[in-house]
Amino acid sequence: MPPSVELEKLKHLIEVELSTPCLELAFLKNDELQTSYRIVTVDGREFQVRCYGEIGETEKRKLESEIATLRWLFPNTTIPVAEIHEWDLTTTKNIGCAYIIQRHIPxxxxxxxxxxxxxxxxxxxxxxxxxxxxxxxxxxxxxxxxxxxxxxxxxxxxxxxxxxxxxxxxxxxxxxxxxxxxxxxxxxxxxxxxxxxxxxxxxxxxxxxxxxxxxxxxxxxxxxxxxxxxxxxxxxxxxxxxxxxxxxxxxxxxxxxxxxxxxxxxxxxxxxxxxxxxxxxxxxxxxxxxxxxxxxxxxxxxxxxxxxxxxxxxxxxxxxxxxxxxxxxxxxxxxxxxxxxxxxxxxxxxxxxxxxxxxxxxxxxxxxxxxxxxxxx
Incomplete structure (x- = not known):
């Protein structure tokens, strides 16, 4: 099931990870595994943060591979992908759930x-x-x-x-x-x-x-x-x-x-x-x-x-x-x-x-x- 996230903690995490104040934080979508939020920073950049509840070993491996793939693609191709900025797939640190911060593609x-x-x-x-x-x-x-x-x-x-x-x-x-x-x-x-x-x-x-x-x-x-x-x-x-x-x-x-x-x-x-x-x-x-x-x-x-x-x-x-x-x-x-x-x-x-x-x-x-x-x- 998607995680329960305290928005103030999430906002603080984002500002620390991106080293810039967060101007807007809004719910984007959710499904059975994750809840996503759209972020706009004061310099006008748009990001998406994907928050996960409990993730099993299979889902964790798939996320690890997806993250690595996107991080390989960004410097090696011009394919427009959602650049990964930060991530933590543990559920005990920071905001109490796994998360991925990436560029938002409107x-x-x-x-x-x-x-x-x-x-x-x-x-x-x-x-x-x-x-x-x-x-x-x-x-x-x-x-x-x-x-x-x-x-x-x-x-x-x-x-x-x-x-x-x-x-x-x-x-x-x-x-x-x-x-x-x-x-x-x-x-x-x-x-x-x-x-x-x-x-x-x-x-x-x-x-x-x-x-x-x-x-x-x-x-x-x-x-x-x-x-x-x-x-x-x-x-x-x-x-x-x-x-x-x-x-x-x-x-x-x-x-x-x-x-x-x-x-x-x-x-x-x-x-x-x-x-x-x-x-x-x-x-x-x-x-x-x-x-x-x-x-x-x-x-x-x-x-x-x-x-x-x-x-x-x-x-x-x-x-x-x-x-x-x-x-x-x-x-x-x-x-x-x-x-x-x-x-x-x-x-x-x-x-x-x-x-x-x-x-x-x-x-x-x-x-x-x-x-x-x-x-x-």
């Missing part, structure tokens, strides 16, 4: 005006968004995961990232895994995390009776995942791939709700928000989610055109990564019931048929693939 959400924009304005906005996104490709990282500060808050490091997997139709389990040096390591650990969830299902969700039909179904499903794990370990899935390069990626970059525009000039982007799910990713994962500016094929073409100036092979890499994205979906969407399994199995069969075309038996990686193929037959 404007309106692009999704509130997108449908009313003329086609040439949409193209202008899409090109600008793609230009901003292309800046994320100007720097590479050595690991794949989430971005954090080091212990001294002076350097940036790549650390574990959140992976959420289904246990049943109503429950999920969150694991913090990584970072990884390559795609193969990521897929191996992701598959291992899935197998651990399968064990959880076996022990807690379904009866241990090996003759029970539901248990037989689960055990067969687990055998398939183990065989898939062996294929990944053998290197068949990533054989012949281009070398991994890792980039900071915002999965919702271009999402209509993530982009803030000037209400008086709706082609002018004044902010890009929602960095809490940003990750350091290999190129094959850098694909916009749904409900973005780039859902339109013509605007998607503009995105590739602009980013290709920084990463000439992005089109090839995204095409090459189609099978990897399909495999990742399979690992992260293991069916929780027998009724929902057929689509999952069909997608896996399509992948395996593609891999097995030129894979005669006789090598460890090919033999592992044939064992998986036999289980799916």
């Amino acid at each position: 404007g309106i959400s692009l999704d509130s005006v997108w449908d009313s924009l003329e086609p040439h304005v949409k193209e202008k906005v899409a090109r600008k968004i793609a230009t901003y996104e292309s800046q994320l490709f100007s720097r590479t990282f050595k690991r794949f995961g989430s971005l954090y500060h080091d212990q001294n808050k002076r350097k940036f490091v790549v650390g574990p990232m959140e992976v959420t997997l289904p246990v049943d139709t109503d429950h999920t389990v969150t694991s913090w895994v990584g970072p990884w040096k390559d795609t193969k390591s990521y897929l191996e650990e992701l598959c291992q995390a899935v197998l651990e969830v399968q064990e959880k299902k076996r022990g807690e969700v379904l009866p241990l009776d090996s003759e029970d039909p539901k248990t037989i179904w689960l055990d067969n499903q687990t055998d398939i995942i183990r065989a898939l794990h062996a294929v990944i370990e053998a290197g068949k899935v990533t054989a012949g791939m281009s070398p991994d390069l890792f980039y900071l990626s915002h999965p919702d970059f271009g999402n209509l709700a993530s982009v803030i525009v000037d209400p008086d000039d709706r082609s002018k982007i004044v902010g890009v928000n929602r960095w809490e799910d940003a990750r350091i990713m290999p190129l094959w994962k850098v694909v916009p989610s749904s409900m973005t500016v780039f859902d339109n094929p013509q605007l998607r073409k503009i995105r590739i055109e602009v980013i290709s100036k920084i990463v000439p092979k992005i089109g090839h890499a995204l095409d090459e990564g189609g099978a990897l994205r399909a495999l990742e979906w399979i690992l992260m969407n293991v069916p929780a019931s027998e009724k929902s399994q057929e689509i999952w199995l069909q997608r896996l069969r399509v992948l395996v048929r593609g891999w097995i075309k030129d894979a005669p038996k006789g090598t460890p990686e090919n033999d592992a693939l044939h064992r998986l193929h036999n289980l799916l037959s």
